[in-house]
Amino acid sequence: xxxxxxxxxxxxxxxxxTKDKDEDMLAGDEHAWKRVKEPIPKVEELQSQKNxxxxxxxxxxxxxxxxxxxxxxxxxxxxMLDCALDACINLACWDxxxxxxxxxxxxxxxxxxxxxxxxxxxxxxxxxxxxxQEMFKEAFETLKEVSNNLxx
Numbered sequence: 001x002x003x004x005x006x007x008x009x010x011x012x013x014x015x016x017x018t019k020d021k022d023e024d025m026l027a028g029d030e031h032a033w034k035r036v037k038e039p040i041p042k043v044e045e046l047q048s049q050k051n052x053x054x055x056x057x058x059x060x061x062x063x064x065x066x067x068x069x070x071x072x073x074x075x076x077x078x079x080m081l082d083c084a085l086d087a088c089i090n091l092a093c094w095d096x097x098x099x100x101x102x103x104x105x106x107x108x109x110x111x112x113x114x115x116x117x118x119x120x121x122x123x124x125x126x127x128x129x130x131x132x133q134e135m136f137k138e139a140f141e142t143l144k145e146v147s148n149n150l151x152x
Contacts, residue, residue: 024110028070028077036066036076043083052090059084073107085125094132101126120146 026033039058046055059080070077081100088097104122112119127142 024073025075028066028074032066032069033074033076036062036070036074036080040076040079043080047083047086050090052087055083056087056091056093056096059087072103073110078104078107089125089129094129098126098129098133101129 039062043055043058046058062080063077063084066077072078072081081104085097085100085104088094088100101122105126108119108122123142123146127139127146130136130139130142
């Protein structure tokens with residue numbers, strides 16, 4: 001309904017019609033995910049300004065304060081994990097980037113099943129970070145998964 005109200009677009013995809021992932025997307029304590037949702041516009045504005053230090057600070061605070069009450073599959077926490085990953089990459093904080101990237105893989109697999117380019121891109125990020133950190137075996141396995149994802 002938000003798409004229709006905001007963009008005059010009514011999505012008729014399987015996911016929107018069946019709402020099969022709604023429970024996963026809003027998993028965890030409702031008050032917690034509403035608190036996590038609140039700073040997303042601020043984080044997006046900071047990203048557009050390329051203020052990566054502030055993006056990371058906000059995301060880390062939100063993630064740390066909610067990791068015990070929200071699972072990574074909650075879409076708002078997942079958004080914060082993605083933003084933290086981007087900030088870490090832009091700040092060359094490779095260990096932290098890998099940490100956040102790995103946390104996004106299970107939810108991406110849940111929401112982007114089968115062949116999906118967004119899942120492949122996320123796997124590629126993690127694989128490249130693993131390679132950079134000289135985790136060659138893990139990087140090979142992750143990048144092999146990218147290949148499998150794209151060939152299905």
